[in-house]
Amino acid sequence: MFSFFKKKPSPPNAVEPTPAAPAVAAPAPVIESKPIPKDTPAVPAESANASWWRKPFGGGADKHTEVVPATQDFVAAPEPTAKPQADNSRQSWMERLKAGLRKTGSSIATVFTGTQINDALYEELEDALLMADTGVKATQHLLEDLKRRVKDTKTTEPAAVKALLADALTDLLKPLEKQLTIGEHQPTVVMVAGVNGAGKTTSIGKLTKHLADSDQTVLLAAADTFRAAAREQLGVWANRNTVEIISQEGGDPAAVSFDAVSAGKARKKDVVLVDTAGRLPTQLHLMEELRKIKRVVNKADGTAPHEVLLVIDGNTGQNALAQVRAFDDALQLTGLIVTKLDGTAKGGVLAAIAQERPIPVYFIGVGEKIEDLETFSAREFSQALLS
Template structure:
């Protein structure tokens, strides 16, 4: 017998329905792609293709036996990735000691020890550029050989400082390379930053002197001076670079406050010679290592850190403006030996 008094299913209350959180439309593939393209890539994404990351990742697996053959392979990997003989020997000596005292008995422990050692080698040079508010304008002199990405680095720095609400002036001191002045002017227009320039062939020191006067009169926060891409083996050009530094000192005894040497990450051990020669000419205070994305070996950073101890201010991880990153030792080594490698090895 049917129950004629059976209750009907309750109707949803209008107020409760109104209070319910609204349903959101799913993100379209096009929007998701746009979001992904606009966000800065991670260190791991940028460095995954480097020779050092690929070779280290290819050596260590869960079943990898911890023996002399593996250690020899790791040493070969470091050497071929431009870490340098001295730095590689330092790393391997510590790993072999750890293996001998049974502190490393698994692939996961090996990764952890290797990561810790590599980070420790870079901690002393992982130092961001500090723009001193008491120095106005704060003068950054950029130097480096041809083709390292010096002018592009200046443009990216200008954007970075402009985003931080600092007033910036650029000095087109590379009057030797064809179209170098125009290239810097394009960066200035893109970032809405004034550029002090003369024509190609003008005296570089005079251009930078005029730019310094302009920065002082306009009370600019930062002056970034470009210079010609000099070959470190040409003494005359290096002397001219020293002249630029002296000219700046006439207007401000403390200038330049930062001398940034731009190094191409694909250069290898030649970068060591460049740092040595430029440091003699202008007392380099900071390094920028570019082109670390893609197939760059990247190991030269360890060689530079061990040899000179000069702060690494920035690294270039790609073509986009925000791919110029403040150097971070933990992030850099973490990209070379990422967490997922421990998952595989452990």
């Protein structure tokens, strides 16, 4: 469950001859939004970072050196398959996750420092879970589940109850575990939405880096046509990873997205990532604009978008749950990225999401650095929270 995505071999007839690689890495071209017939050199990054993906059907990551990479399909893992890569990097991720969740976890953990399992313990736990923005329904669910586990195991030590809570939480969060679906289509079109400042562009940048490091060709669509800084920020990520970006000042974000998907198809990109402008669910015209982007993307490719992701700021707790509901109602989300779980006291929101709108959490973020975004594991999260 630790890889970002997994790879399946290209269909035999989908591999095309590819021109030779350019000798020197070209800067990422910023392309005005209009269909472009010819590919621009995209230099593959270093070898695949195996911890981000897996290859269930065998075969290593192709070492592309060509301008237009051969088609490579990625497909979501239907079920977790642990690779023997719980290595140092994953351990260091666990440390960061624990550190990030400390604020949420510490108030829950103190409940178990007493000597007796009694009503007072459960009441304290209820308060702590609610304070962590776990929400009423998930809190009730967890308490009932926990009491049953305590009874079944005849547990008498409060410290042991903590471990049972970790099990209960893992079970509740398990349905959220899923790998990002990439592949099956070329390109895989991923549309990313969220409120202002949730971490959309940063998460897209991190994902781009991991894809590029795995020799996948990415095309970015700067569908925030209003805010120059947003386009520039995405442009920086494009440059850093030498991937193409389709960008346009002013104009219609849906048109930019259409052009990006069309160009992604024409150039046989592996992934097109569409970064949309931040908006509140209460801004109905902007929510309608998102729906339009989705519709228009579908016109460019009848199977797209293949993923509609919502980025939520974990620090906003129950508000993030409200965002999930609203954006899901508007866009039928396929996945979530939960950022800023570092330093938040509201990490319980994942339990609330699992209880009320169980949309897969593809990635969680605990900081601004590349390595601070990782795949979501229910067990890891529960352990880190209650460590």
